[in-house]
Amino acid sequence: MTTVASGRSSIGKWIGDHLIMGIGLLVLLYMFTPIFIVVLMSFNDPASRIGYSFDGFTLHNWLNPCEPNGMCDAVVLSVQIGLAATLGATFLGTLMAFALVRHRFRGRAVANVFTFLPMASPEIVMGSSLLALFVTAGFAGVLGFWTILVAHIMFCLSFVVVTVKARLAGLDPRLEQAAMDLYANEWQTFRRVTLPLVFPGILAAALLSFSLSFDDFIITNLNSGQAVTFPMYVWGANQRGIPPQINVIGTAMFLIALITVLAGELGRRRRG
Amino acid sequence: MSHPAPTQAAETQPPAKRPLGGWMGYLLLAPAALWLTLFFIVPMASMVSTSLYDPTGSLESGYAMTGHVQNYLTVLADYSEQFLRSLMYAGAATIACIILGYPLAYAIAFKAGRWKNLMLVAVIAPFFTSFLIRTLSWQLILGDQAWVADTLRSLQILGENGRLLDTPVAVVTGLTYNFLPFMVLPLYTSLEKIDPRLHEAGADLYASPFTTFRKVTLPLSAPGLVAGTLLTFIPAAGDYINVELLGNPQTQMIGNVIQNLFDGGSYPEAAALSVTLMAVIVVLVLLYIRKAGTEELV
Known part of the structure; x- marks a missing residue:
């Protein structure tokens, strides 16, 4: 050369x-x-x-975070919805991810497309069509916690499927074959081998679901009735003047999530 | 085939058949599929029928189902300006996301080493603060008195009374910022699958790093690039928050129109606009599927 x-x-x-x-x-x-x-x-x-x-x-602001009227109520509601939506979406989405990665069946392509579409649809379209459905079905009077929850599980589902699917697809199938060779039955293999290996993916999906749910404004705003979540509070505050405590909540959320993720990463490194 | 991709071929191969037959797959799929059908597909379908209602009705008096295709012509005639603007802003934001996102995804996939996971966390970390709050802080960054606008004015790039806030630039900046992670993550996923030995092979064959990038890396990352483009362009085209917080009435996008029509109770028109938007989206997704198949979608 x-x-x-x-x-x-x-x-x-x-x-x-x-x-x-x-x-x-x-x-x-x-x-x-x-x-x-x-x-x-x-x-x-x-x-x-x-x-x-x-x-x-x-x-x-940090010493008096709940000073603005109604803000902490909104945060509490958002946390409740976020936890419930995370639980629901993570459960349903994990099952679906297993179906998509581990099973051959007719209609896989359709399932893939319909998992992708909610992620790619504008929120205003999803939110308004869902509201129209709730109103047509006679739920106009009960808009609130439950309708928000239904909507949040819907749009978090796809993100859970994607996250868990990625982890599952990366698993070495020989680990499960080895378990089977050692006379573990289908269920034991799943519980002792597959689930622990997929768990980090499920955890990541749950964290993603919670932050998506906690953060959602457009779909929530349309389907909330009288309920006020934290993003809706922020939106309202923008019209009247923003209390600095909103930034306290934003910072605190950021720190909590970051510490959770970094602790997980640290634990993973320590175990090797 | 323009890009024979060994990794991709392996990916699309069906996983080995499991001892349990197809019924187990359906059983696992059923709950989520039911949820998506009830709360995503059925509402979309009912929106199509709403878009054909007689627009003279109201929620109280009820709507007559008249197959009013006219709604589509009306909204397209009335709001074509906002429609085109949405496509332009979303297009500009998507291009900006590619320009910013590709080097970042590339750096994470190939250059980050042991910092890879930390950088990935950093990409999704902004999600953890409410996006409304983050978009509000752009009001401050782009504000008239702020450092950015001052600097641009003193460099004569911006006129003496030139502004950044409440302009199309601010809206596109906000859109780019908000949707950048949706570009970086799919790009990273497809870049990470590329065998680094392919780069070495390119270098061994006397290709310059740039040629190797153009002939090897770029084609192999195409699925991620397209998926990222879809995930950025489509939500950006339907967004109305960035216009509300960073734009002005002259920068209204189609999402603002739908929101306003919906607030004003003009459901058939709002539905007709939504369906038109969804039609554009479905066409884009179908084009993508024809090129890359469905396995890479999710």
């Missing part, structure tokens, strides 16, 4: 190794900029109710 060629390839290698990583980190910085703002604004001491700017540092 000539020196010119090797020189060029080492420049190429340097670019490949560092430039792309640098750009990637810049993009991550872009993704995190609004979060820095949220954290900063949680310490804001606003000079007036209108306008949204950093006027001074205070710990008041």
Whole structure:
């Protein structure tokens, strides 16, 4: 190899190794900029109710998180719906992921398409059509917790299927074959081998479901009746002036989720 | 075949037949399928029929099912401007997401080493703060007094009284920001499947890194690129939050129109617009399936 060629390839290698990583980190910085703002604004001491700017540092918001009227009720409702939706969607979605990865049946293609469509549909279309259905079916009077829950399970389902399916498809089938060779029956193999191996995927799916549910505004807003979830509270507050405590909740949610994920990752590394 | 992909071929092969027959598959599938049918497919179907109602009715007096195809012509004539704008904004945001998302996904898949999982967490971490709150903080970043607008003004890129907030730029920035993770994750998934030895093979055959990228990496990541484009473009085209928080009445998108029609009680028109939007989406998804099959979808 000539020196010119090797020189060029080492420049190429340097670019490949560092430039792309640098750009990637810049993009991550872009993704995190609004979060820095949220954290900063949680310490804001606003000079007036209108306008949204950093006027001074205070710990008041963190010490009095529930000061804005009705905000903490909205957070509690969102957490309740989030937990219930996570439970429902994770259960149904995990079963479906097993069906799609482990079983051959007619209509697989249709199942794949109908799992993908809710992820790709605009929320306004899903939300409004669901509301129309609830109204037609005579549920207009009971819009609230249950109708929100039904909607949230619906749109979280696909994300659970995708997440669990990815984990399941990556499993080495020889591990299960080995269990069967050691005279474990179908159920024992599932409980002792398959489930523990798939569990991280199920956990990730649950975490994703909770954050999707907790965060949803468009579909929830259409199907909520009188109930007010946290995103709906934020939306309303945007019209009247945003209390800085909203950013306290945003920061706290972010920290809790991040700690959960990092603890999981740390535990995984320790086990090897 | 334009891109013979060994990894893809292996992926689409049916998994080995299990001792339990097909009925077990249906049994596992049934609950979720029932839920999706009842709360996704049935509402969509009933929306199609709503879109054909006589628009002179109301929720109280009831609607007459008259097969009123006219609704479609009316909404397309009245709101074609917002429709085109939605496609343009969503298109611009999707391109921006590819430009930003591809290097990030590539860096995570090939360059991150032991930091791979941490970077993946960082990609989804913004999800953990409410997206309304995050979009609100863009109001601050793009605000008239903020550093970004100031800098652009002093560089003469923005006029003396030029603004960023309440402009199409702000809306596209918000859309790009909100949907970027949906581009990065599918891209990462398809990039990660690529055998690194293919890169070495390219280099061994005297291809420059760029040629290797163009002839090997890019074609192999095509399924992720298309899936990411669908997951970004479609929700972005139907979004109305970014316009409400970062745009102005002149930047209204089709989602705003549907929301307003729905709020105003014009259900048949709202449904006709929704169905039109869904039709565009289904066509796009079908085109994707013809190219890549259904196994890579989910």
